[in-house]
Amino acid sequence: MPELPEVETVCRQLNAVISGLTVQSISTLDTAKLADFSDRTGRKVENVKRQGKHIVLHFDDDQNMIVHLRMTGRFLWQTTGTEPLKHVRMIMAFPPGQIAFIDPRRFMTITKGDLPQNNVMDPLTDMTPRRLAEKGKNSKRPIKTFLMDQAIIAGIGNIYACEILYHAGINPVRLVNTISSEQWPEIVRIARQILERAIVCRGSSISDWRDFYGNEGTFHHEHRVYGHKGLPCPQCQNAILRTTIGGRGTYFCPQCQT
Ligand SMILES: [Zn+2]
Known part of the structure; x- marks a missing residue:
């Protein structure tokens, strides 16, 4: 199960690759578990940040896409070839490549909106x-x-x-x-x-x-x-x-x- 270092790692890698890029297309494959995000097509990703164990993609229309990897979720960047993968739940494409949202056990959550405010401490910032x-x-x-x-x-x-x-x-x-x-x-x-x-x-x-x-x-x-x-x-x-x-x-x- 990803813990803080794994979630922070993927946030930093996402931020380096997709910040400033515009979404070309987005398709939900696991429609039984995940919502439709096609309204993100044409929107630019401003940045990607971690909040707790959530991964927050912030777009140029001030909307967020909030991902929690749970047990077995992960992101994979694909540029050339895009060889077929197992357990892909969603695909988000940008001009230079696409993100495959992979999750064998299907507990990953992807939601819209604002993060709930809480008093949970973050070990890297406000844990005292x-x-x-x-x-x-x-x-x-x-x-x-x-x-x-x-x-x-x-x-x-x-x-x-x-x-x-x-x-x-x-x-x-x-x-x-x-x-x-x-x-x-x-x-x-x-x-x-x-x-x-x-x-x-x-x-x-x-x-x-x-x-x-x-x-x-x-x-x-x-x-x-x-x-x-x-x-x-x-x-x-x-x-x-x-x-x-x-x-x-x-x-x-x-x-x-x-
Ligand atoms: Zn010892």
């Missing part, structure tokens, strides 16, 4: 230690579940929650209300550092994630604990453990994370 501490002060949930709560923080999923907590030296089962006032700034700093590094790497391709050009990301080569059950911890050489928190496989070092 004070706001996190305020949200967490009475919470007796595990810290990992808290970091992954999309109603509190946008875009941190299972992979990045495991990696952030490893680098912060915090056990994923620690209850949120036991996180100290010195640890919240560490969590914010490390979350930003890891997510920004993962964006540079164009995300983690542990399953089917591919970027706008069909390439794998490379951040999974830098994972320290995620998927590393039984392998030595890079810091202390003890074996990485796997447990389940909130139904999700969770990897951590019992020695380095307390």
Whole structure:
């Protein structure tokens, strides 16, 4: 499932390619699940931005097209040849090439209009230690579940929650209300550092994630604990453990994370 780094990667790649271009045609293939967007034909894309895990295409008539990739959605840029692909749900064509909206499991959503306003924090912009501490002060949930709560923080999923907590030296089962006032700034700093590094790497391709050009990301080569059950911890050489928190496989070092 794409998390913040993967969504930010595709937003940056989309922005670089289609900003300033006019839509030649747009066709919905999966008409059972997706709306008709043919009114976008002839409109110019002004920019593409990420809001949380939403991808927002903004057009020259002030309208938005808002995409959420959900489980298996992705965009693919095609220029020459346009070899037939499986699971294409929509095609958006521009003079130099076309975007195939690919989604095997068909959970991707594409909507029009404005984004709902909310108080969800973005780890790269407005997530602060004070706001996190305020949200967490009475919470007796595990810290990992808290970091992954999309109603509190946008875009941190299972992979990045495991990696952030490893680098912060915090056990994923620690209850949120036991996180100290010195640890919240560490969590914010490390979350930003890891997510920004993962964006540079164009995300983690542990399953089917591919970027706008069909390439794998490379951040999974830098994972320290995620998927590393039984392998030595890079810091202390003890074996990485796997447990389940909130139904999700969770990897951590019992020695380095307390
Ligand atoms: Zn360790």
